[in-house]
Amino acid sequence: MSSMDEIRATFFEECTELLEQLEGGLLRLEAGEQDADTVDAVFRAVHSIKGGAGAFHLTALISFSHEFETALDGLRSGSVEIDAVVVATLLRASDRLGDLVAKAIEGEEGDATIPDDLAELAARASAGSAEEDVDFGLADLPPLDDAFEVTPLDLNMFEEDGDAPDAPTAPRSKAGGYWEIQFEPLPDLFSSGNEPLYLFRALHVMGRLEPRLIESDLPPLEELDPSQPRVRWIIDLYPSAPDLTETEIESVFEFAQDLCVITMTYREPEVPDPDPAPSAEAEAPETPDSAELTADPEPTPPAPEPPPQRPAAQDSKPAAPAPAGPKGGLSATIRVDLDRIDRLVNLVGELVICQAMLSQSVLKDGLGSNSDSASGLDDLQQLTRDIQDSVMAIRAQPVRSLFQRMTRIVREAAQMTGKDVRLETEGESTEIDKTVVERLSDPLTHMIRNSIDHGVESPADRIAAGKPATGTVRLSxxxxxxxxxxxxxxxxxxxxxxxxxxxxxERGLIPADRPLEPAEIDRLLFLPGFSTAASISNLSGRGVGMDVVQRAIRDLNGTIATHSEPGKGCTFSISLPLTLAILDGMIVRSAQQRMVVPLAAIVETQTMDSARIEPISPMRSVVMLQDRFVPLLDLAEGMGFAAPAQIDRRADDDSALLFVKPDDLDAYALRVDAIEAQRQVVIKGLGDSFGRVPCVSAATILGDGQVALIVDPGGLALASDAIRGPAAFEGHLS
Structure with a gap:
């Protein structure tokens, strides 16, 4: 990959983050957080996308983001009042901007047509910005020859209280220092769609600006080449935050840094005389010089300020931050290629296997638990576990980005169904493996659309039922x-x-005379080809959706459960592992086969001789779990390793019962020949060549080098005739 391709890839990665910031900021505006910081954050996100698009000549993205930026500038200046209609327009524009970014990633231009509502909002903003009154020095140019009838150029950048200073020649004294920024745009900056106006406004967020135009090298009018900009500025930035760094200022010009020349110098504050001279009336002797100074209405220009005494290596930078940590308590981050993290995860997985093999070897050699080798292995096991947890945390990311994507799904589905629906979110900071987050997008999309299409009533029906006209979908x-x-x-x-x-x-999915419990009826929703829609629409009716959702969740080693109350709503609950790489499991033996049962699914264990087992048929039994009976299934039988007639059901010294509870099914008991150990194992996928294997979620390598299957308790229950579930109806599929 060339360096330019790497930069382009980095830009699109940052676009994803910027779009998330944009959506989050607009949602805060919608919720009523209409402060200047939120508006500025939204503006900066769009501006950064436009700047990067200009560097890569993405004309459609430049055009749309420019209009979007103009509309947002009206919010910053106050010329456009923030209300529900404005925020809705901006949210639709955010969705459109995301589509254009996606097209650009695929190498396509996309449709940059400006929607009428956004164009109207941008026009209102432009009309308001014409009133702004801060002068960047161009109004002080000498008047042109009257014969040309040219109106002097006036660039108004910001709204300020009172008149802006006329080309100040020196900064005023401040309690803190300030940044002197020299800005010179190059021709490519204008041709790529960037404007100094918006760069300066973004800079204005960081503090108060005192600009002055550099006009000393402007050519005569007859020699002026319009294609070669010769305008330069010196801007004194008095930061609102005393610890503003050069890096933060450079971020404003990040995507225009190759299109302009930027020079930044930090100026120390003017230090007042610690022993000021007494007043002329009280103590100063009357001298000709002092009398002349008092009488002179024009103050004498101050002496040139001495250069700041700063370390030579940091002449143009602020003082280095204290080593205690990043400012504001924010954690520093570094962008790392995901392939490198995946390789590290795989190496840690191999380390886990190697540590387990060493432990197995020590046991085989007969070394006691109090030996130095065993003690060292215990330390190695703990250290390995800590490394695992740290590496898994690297891959973990909050579900915030996924939840924000769902806001668009809710808006679109509500518009298509003519319903008024809002989305509430909770627990956005909950972290989960990055791969799980990426693969959850489609299942959540299906479920949210179904909730709006089939669950939430129309406004009229909700009012008639005594509910608010606006429905609510909650994602937690x-x-x-x-x-x-x-x-x-x-x-x-x-x-x-x-x-x-x-x-x-009606569809032949179940026999008409079969009685079903409410939970069993709910699970019918996940059968292939099932739909309750009376007609086909853009959202539903084709019988494709919830079975796909269940398959996707099971592919992630997860489960899905349903809870519904008539007239009150419905809840779909998805349970997923924190990571797809490591699993805490119970290693068991059944029919001479060693297998791993996920520890999270086990609710209780019992020995066979202490369990209360009641036969209900020659080949079927139930067992008491706390205060109720649950089905009993032999693990070897359920996995297909032995036929029911071959199972020796007599209790022996090592046989035991594992009571497991898949999230979407009732609890049941698994009989095993022996429980060998509780271990953390590395998950190894079965690969595409095996496809979906019933009852098996994955495989692992044990400490002795043998391969063991990881049992899927939910799949095992659905595949067994001993435990009722949707799989019992598969023989009736049409």
Whole structure:
């Protein structure tokens, strides 16, 4: 990859982050946080995208973001009042900008047509910005020859209280220092769609500006080449934050740094005389010089300020921050290629396997638990676990970006159905593996669309039912043990179970005479080809959706459960592992096969001789779990390693029961020949060549080098006739 391709890839990565910041800022505006900082953050995000697009000549992106930027500038200047209509327009523009970025990533231009509502908003902003009254020095140019009838150029950058200073020749004394910035635009800056106006306004966010025009080298009018800009400025920036750094200022010019010449120098504050001279009336002797000074109405220009006494290596930079940590308590970050992290994760996985093999070897050699080797291995195991946790944390990222993407889905689905729906989010800072976040987008999209289309009622129906006209879809995330639970909840009418059952019978998915519990009816929604929609629409009706959702969740080693109350709404709960690389599991043996059962699914263990087991048929039994009976299944039978007639059901010294509870099913018991150990294992995918294997989620390598299958408790239950579930109806699929 060439250096330019790397820069382009970096730009698009930053575009993703900037679009998230843009969406988050607009949502805060919609929620009522209409402060200047939020508006400035939104403006900077669009401006940064436009600046980078200009560097790569992405004309469609430049054109649209320029109009978007103009509209946002009206919010900054106050010429456009922020209301619900304005925010809705900006949110639609944000969606359109995201589409254009996606097209640019694919190497396409995209449609840069400006929507009418955005064009109208930009026109209002432009009309308001014409009133601004800060002068950047061009009005002080000598008047041109009257024969040309040229109106002097006046660049008004900001709104200030009172008149702006007329080309100040020196900065006023300040309690703190200031930055002197020399800015010279190059011809390519204008041809690529950038404007100094917006660069300066972005700079203005950091503090008060005192600009002055450099006009000493302007050529005579008859020698002026319009294609070669000769305008330069010196801008004194008095920062609102005393610890403003050169890097933060450079970020304003980040995507225009090759299109202009920027020189920055930090100036120390003027230090007043610690022993000021007494007043002339009280103590100063009357001298000719002092009398002349008092009588002179024009103050004598101050002596030139001595150069600041700063370290030679940092003449143009602020003092280095204290080593205690980054300013403001913010953590420093570094951008790392994801492939490098994946390689590190794989190496740590191999380290885990190697450590397990060493432990196995020590046991085989008969070394006691109190030996130096065993003690050292215990330390190595703890250290390996700490390294694992740290590496897994590197891949973890908040679900905030995923949740923000869903706001667009809610808006579009609400518009298509004619309903008024708002999205509420909770737990956006919950972290999960990056791969899981990326692969959750499609399932969440399906479920949110279904909630709006099938769950939330129309405004008229909601009012008739005594509900607010605006429906609510709530998206929440929380960490529960070593898993993350994501819930999609709506306050609609809930699942119409009678209609679901009738529709399943009509489509031949279940026999008409089969009684079903409410939970079993809810699980019918996940059968292939099932839909309750009366007609096909852009959102639903084709019978493709919830079965795809369930398959995608299972591919992530997750489970999905449903809870619904008629008239009150419905909740879909997704349980996912924190990472797809490491698993805490119970190593068991059944029919001479060693397997791993996920520890998170095990709720209790019992020995066979202490368990209360009741037969209900020659080949089927139930066992008491706390205060109720649950089905009993032999692990070897469920996995297909042995036929039911071959299973020796007599209890022996090592046999045990594992009570497992998949999130979307009831608890049941697994009989195993022996429990060998509780270990953390490295997940190894079965690969595309195996496809989806029932009852198996993945595989792992044990400490002795043998391969063991990782059991999928939910899939095992659905594939077994001993435990009722949607799989029991598969023989009736049409």
């Amino acid at each position: 995330a929380r960490q529960q043990s070593d898993r993350v639970v994501i819930e999609i909840t709506d306050d609609g009418k809930g699942i119409d179970r009678e209609r679901v059952r009738a529709r399943a019978i």
